[in-house]
Amino acid sequence: MNPLAIRAVTNLMLAPTLVVAVAVLVKGYADTGDGFAAGAIAALGIVAQYVAHGAGAVRQAFPVRWAPGVAVAGLALALAVALQAPLRGEPLLTHEPAPGAEPVKLGTLELITAVAFDVGVFLLVLGAVVAILDALAGALDGAGVEP
Secondary structure, three states: OOHHHHHHHHHHHHHHHHHHHHHHHHOOOOOOOOHHHHHHHHHHHHHHHHHHHOHHHHHHHOOHHHHHHHHHHHHHHHHHHHHHHHHOOOOOOOOOOOOOOOOEEEOOEEEOHHHHHHHHHHHHHHHHHHHHHHHHHHHHHHOOOOO
């Protein structure tokens, strides 16, 4: 297949991939969302860019240097949400508001701690995959191997 066609297809598919990732993050297969799957979907969109365009072009087009920080921020958010309940004397990962209580809404999205946890997992997965991939691409660049 023509490399130009591969680049064009990956460019056209990046935005829909990220939209699907956000949709999975917000609603997932259940009402709460699915941060891990959304992070994996978004990371696959970036991985396709690395494969089609190479590490140098991706580093110029995307802020991949922030990927480790995004992963750490996601881990911190997920841990903060997970550990907030034990600090109140409740079991680990007890989410707020309690069942039966009315959650705060942003449009149709209910803002509950489960959503914050999913966002943290999303950021962790996306940041970690992109950071690892960028490190591998950097190692290949240093070894003189063309990705």
